[in-house]
Amino acid sequence: MSKRPAYLKSKESSYWIMSALLAVLIWVVYGYAVSDIELQSLVDKSELKGRTFQGKVEDIFLPESKIAVYFMQEDETPLVAISFIFDKAGTAYDPQEKQGLAVMAAATLEQGADGISADKLREEMQLNGIKLSFEAEKDLLVGKITAPRQNIGYAAELLKLILAKPQFEKKYVEATRDQILQTLAAEQESSQTQLKLALNRRIYGDHPYGRNPLGTRSTVEQIKRSDLKQFAKDKLAKNNLYVGVAGSLDKTEAADLVNKIFGDLPDEAMVEDIAEVNIDWQQAVDVIQRNDGQKFAMFAAASTCRKCDDFYALYIANYLFGGAGLNSRINQEMREKEGLTYGGYSAMTIGDKSNLILAGFSSSKDKYDEAKKIFLQEWQKVREKGFDEAELQAAKDYLTASYNLRFASTIQIADMLAYMQKYDLGSDFLQKRNTYVESVTKEELNQAAGKYFNNNLLQAEIGNFE
Amino acid sequence: MKKFWLAILLVLSLELWQEAKAKGLATQEFYLDNGLQVIVIENHKAPIVEQMLFYKVGAVDEKPGQGGIAHLLEHLMFRGTAKVEGEQFNRALEKNGAESNAFTAQDVTAYYQLLDISRLELAMFLEADRMRNLEINDEAFATERDIVFEERKQRVDSNPTAIFAENVRAALWLGHPYGRPVTGQDKEIKNLTRDMAVDFYRTYYAPNNAILVLAGDIDLATAKRLVNKYYGNLKPSELIETQFDKLPGKYKNKIEMKLPGVKVGRMIKMFATPSLNFRPEMVYALEVLAEYLGGDESAPLYQTLVIDDDIAASVSTSYSGIARSYGEFVLSVVPKGEMTGDFEAKIENEWQKSLKRLNQKRLDMVKQKMLVDLVYLQDNPSVLAQIAGYVAAVGGEPDYWQNYAQNINSVTLEDITEAAKYLQEKAQSVVGVLYPEEKVSNE
Numbered sequence: 001m002s003k004r005p006a007y008l009k010s011k012e013s014s015y016w017i018m019s020a021l022l023a024v025l026i027w028v029v030y031g032y033a034v035s036d037i038e039l040q041s042l043v044d045k046s047e048l049k050g051r052t053f054q055g056k057v058e059d060i061f062l063p064e065s066k067i068a069v070y071f072m073q074e075d076e077t078p079l080v081a082i083s084f085i086f087d088k089a090g091t092a093y094d095p096q097e098k099q100g101l102a103v104m105a106a107a108t109l110e111q112g113a114d115g116i117s118a119d120k121l122r123e124e125m126q127l128n129g130i131k132l133s134f135e136a137e138k139d140l141l142v143g144k145i146t147a148p149r150q151n152i153g154y155a156a157e158l159l160k161l162i163l164a165k166p167q168f169e170k171k172y173v174e175a176t177r178d179q180i181l182q183t184l185a186a187e188q189e190s191s192q193t194q195l196k197l198a199l200n201r202r203i204y205g206d207h208p209y210g211r212n213p214l215g216t217r218s219t220v221e222q223i224k225r226s227d228l229k230q231f232a233k234d235k236l237a238k239n240n241l242y243v244g245v246a247g248s249l250d251k252t253e254a255a256d257l258v259n260k261i262f263g264d265l266p267d268e269a270m271v272e273d274i275a276e277v278n279i280d281w282q283q284a285v286d287v288i289q290r291n292d293g294q295k296f297a298m299f300a301a302a303s304t305c306r307k308c309d310d311f312y313a314l315y316i317a318n319y320l321f322g323g324a325g326l327n328s329r330i331n332q333e334m335r336e337k338e339g340l341t342y343g344g345y346s347a348m349t350i351g352d353k354s355n356l357i358l359a360g361f362s363s364s365k366d367k368y369d370e371a372k373k374i375f376l377q378e379w380q381k382v383r384e385k386g387f388d389e390a391e392l393q394a395a396k397d398y399l400t401a402s403y404n405l406r407f408a409s410t411i412q413i414a415d416m417l418a419y420m421q422k423y424d425l426g427s428d429f430l431q432k433r434n435t436y437v438e439s440v441t442k443e444e445l446n447q448a449a450g451k452y453f454n455n456n457l458l459q460a461e462i463g464n465f466e
Numbered sequence: 467m468k469k470f471w472l473a474i475l476l477v478l479s480l481e482l483w484q485e486a487k488a489k490g491l492a493t494q495e496f497y498l499d500n501g502l503q504v505i506v507i508e509n510h511k512a513p514i515v516e517q518m519l520f521y522k523v524g525a526v527d528e529k530p531g532q533g534g535i536a537h538l539l540e541h542l543m544f545r546g547t548a549k550v551e552g553e554q555f556n557r558a559l560e561k562n563g564a565e566s567n568a569f570t571a572q573d574v575t576a577y578y579q580l581l582d583i584s585r586l587e588l589a590m591f592l593e594a595d596r597m598r599n600l601e602i603n604d605e606a607f608a609t610e611r612d613i614v615f616e617e618r619k620q621r622v623d624s625n626p627t628a629i630f631a632e633n634v635r636a637a638l639w640l641g642h643p644y645g646r647p648v649t650g651q652d653k654e655i656k657n658l659t660r661d662m663a664v665d666f667y668r669t670y671y672a673p674n675n676a677i678l679v680l681a682g683d684i685d686l687a688t689a690k691r692l693v694n695k696y697y698g699n700l701k702p703s704e705l706i707e708t709q710f711d712k713l714p715g716k717y718k719n720k721i722e723m724k725l726p727g728v729k730v731g732r733m734i735k736m737f738a739t740p741s742l743n744f745r746p747e748m749v750y751a752l753e754v755l756a757e758y759l760g761g762d763e764s765a766p767l768y769q770t771l772v773i774d775d776d777i778a779a780s781v782s783t784s785y786s787g788i789a790r791s792y793g794e795f796v797l798s799v800v801p802k803g804e805m806t807g808d809f810e811a812k813i814e815n816e817w818q819k820s821l822k823r824l825n826q827k828r829l830d831m832v833k834q835k836m837l838v839d840l841v842y843l844q845d846n847p848s849v850l851a852q853i854a855g856y857v858a859a860v861g862g863e864p865d866y867w868q869n870y871a872q873n874i875n876s877v878t879l880e881d882i883t884e885a886a887k888y889l890q891e892k893a894q895s896v897v898g899v900l901y902p903e904e905k906v907s908n909e
Contacts, residue, residue: 131842293619
């Protein structure tokens with residue numbers, strides 16, 4: 001061993017002592033408190049690391065019917081799920097005097113088909129484990145059918161008949177009408193529903209997007225079975241159809257199923273486009289007086305389109321502001337620090353004619369003003385100061401780490417495949433999605449934040465303001 | 467159109483069930499030395515997993531006057547431990563893409579995370595840590611008490627049907643703890659203290675009072691190794707078992723309410739029934755009975771009251787016997803017009819007629835439908851995790867899922883008659899009627 005100068009030795013020994021002290025300190029700290037880094041090392045070192053989802057999206061084009069399908073084989077569950085979207089067949093496309101038509105059609109489409117009674121049809125589906133549902137969104141009519149793999153062929157036969165020759169059996173149409181009328185009445189019991197409808201009217205005015213999707217009492221009362229049949233005839237066609245198929249079957253089987261179900265639909269839908277949206281952002285707050293245990297607030301601002309360049313930047317901004325549950329800025333400030341609310345939220349909506357950021361919260365009477373003040377301050381802060389690098393990274397971490405959760409269920413996967421087509425995201429979207437998220441820069445994020453978190457913020461509130 | 471033979475389909479559905487069992491519905495189970503019960507449900511569709519931790523404690527275990535403490539404690543469980551301080555828990559799970567939440571019920575409290583399998587060890591570390599090391603500081607306690615108060619205001623006070631449901635439950639269960647709201651009453655929430663939360667936590671949060679469910683891309687061997695690693699060192703506690711009073715007898719109560727803001731009438735009939743812990747032999751017959759009477763549009767109550775007689779907008783029956791004390795059988799009706807004096811009698815009449823009409827063929831069809839639907843339980847691992855965990859937490863047998871199809875399948879017409887007779891003659895029940903405040907306006 002070579003001799004070392006004294007100063008080095010002393011330094012070495014003090015280094016040793018320091019290291020020992022540090023080790024003790026780490027032990028104490030570890031025994032007592034764990035750092036974020038130490039928590040994260042549980043992930044980095046995990047033996048469960050490195051698995052990826054194996055499913056692949058396949059693009060099927062059926063030359064005869066010109067139907068395009070996204071398909072994913074998934075054999076873990078012995079089920080097959082088919083999601084299908086008819087574009088421009090949603091509630092906003094109802095004729096003015098027949099508002100509520102799309103909702104009623106969605107609720108009654110499976111009530112009899114081609115001479116088979118509704119009761120028989122239901123029985124057949126039940127005994128074979130076939131689940132069929134339709135839902136009318138603002139722009140779209142969305143259908144879903146699932147069945148155990150042995151029965152999907154039979155399910156397809158039944159669905160084909162339902163789409164081609166729905167009977168809308170009278171007794172079930174009348175029962176559905178009663179239910180919709182009762183629902184319309186019951187909506188008045190709910191402050192949150194009233195607030196949502198009021199804000200919607202304020203945003204869109206007379207535009208079809210401003211309507212109650214259920215219609216009004218008088219329009220619902222006027223809808224006839226012939227209207228429902230006409231609806232099916234006009235709006236269920238091949239050129240406004242998007243299909244997603246997932247489950248335990250192969251590509252050829254998927255193509256055959258789709259051909260069988262949709263192949264004989266009319267080539268072209270008879271749909272008229274609706275007007276463009278023109279929003280007056282300068283309107284005053286809509287205040288609705290109502291005796292209630294709490295006060296509720298909702299806000300709306302313009303958002304970006306699904307395929308726009310700044311979509312992911314704004315998506316992250318919204319996530320950080322009010323989309324991240326308890327960790328979002330508004331929940332940190334209003335809920336976690338002050339206990340002023342059970343929770344606030346914000347979300348982006350996508351529509352053919354309008355895209356919005358919607359946000360809201362509720363508080364009891366004595367805390368509402370403070371909560372609202374904080375909400376508006378946070379909104380302004382996003383616009384003026386944006387987000388920092390650490391926040392951007394946190395959002396990216398969440399969005400990429402949660403990526404695989406979307407594959408939890410076959411039914412969910414089929415849905416996703418159909419919407420990917422509707423929004424023209426491409427069959428390679430799932431491979432690219434995390435890259436889209438990762439590539440957002442702080443500048444892009446804050447540019448979107450500054451642009452969309454602006455002063456054009458429409459507000460509505462409901463509760464006891466007296 | 468395909469020919470349909472019931473017998474063939476019955477065989478088919480049992481085959482499907484067998485397949486379901488082989489492919490993941492079969493739950494696997496083991497215990498740690500400290501008493502932690504673990505259920506593993508394999509589903510390898512995607513590299514994700516749901517971790518659910520059920521504690522066999524809920525609102526029913528609260529001391530008098532401390533209503534809401536179980537629920538408040540559930541909130542406080544996200545506020546930090548000696549090791550994982552403050553908001554670190556939420557932050558770490560968020561960073562790792564987890565859907566993380568919890569719920570409190572009468573019988574159980576459950577915490578869960580759905581997350582990428584690569585993040586499971588983190589979630590296990592965090593969940594195990596907060597089982598024994600929770601720290602409740604005064605400030606977090608005060609804020610969280612405000613939050614649960616706001617939660618109650620939002621869920622109940624602004625919602626007349628929730629107020630109605632609370633009162634109906636109270637009228638059915640009388641002094642039994644099932645009659646108290648899980649959130650606690652306003653006054654009770656305001657009076658909850660930090661010491662009560664600490665006491666409740668120390669009494670009930672222990673591995674021998676918990677069930678861990680792992681559902682997703684994990685096999686039994688890996689689960690055993692990791693559960694041991696993260697939960698193995700937790701110390702068990704001496705447990706106190708809550709004793710439930712027997713209901714006083716076969717009271718048939720009735721409660722009528724008129725609440726401001728109500729636009730649509732409702733009628734509800736609730737029965738205190740057998741459960742997995744009370745006359746469990748009747749549970750499956752009650753399940754089939756609920757499905758038969760009012761399970762969907764094809765059910766006789768719907769067909770008569772909604773379609774033929776046109777006096778109701780909707781009607782349904784449901785039953786759950788997954789409970790630590792009694793189960794619940796519920797009939798809900800939304801009347802079409804006003805509820806006249808004989809409305810209840812008409813429903814009772816149809817109920818009786820429906821029972822008389824049930825024959826073997828119809829019974830087989832109802833069972834067939836229930837069995838064939840079981841395949842859907844496999845689709846999303848989170849769904850089965852929740853049901854399997856719940857069953858275990860209320861003390862269901864480990865072979866519950868293995869025997870479920872067989873148990874449904876062996877329900878006979880006599881069993882149904884007996885179950886219906888039990889509801890009629892022995893079960894305590896309540897009829898709740900909610901009248902609309904005024905005539906419905908025209909828009």
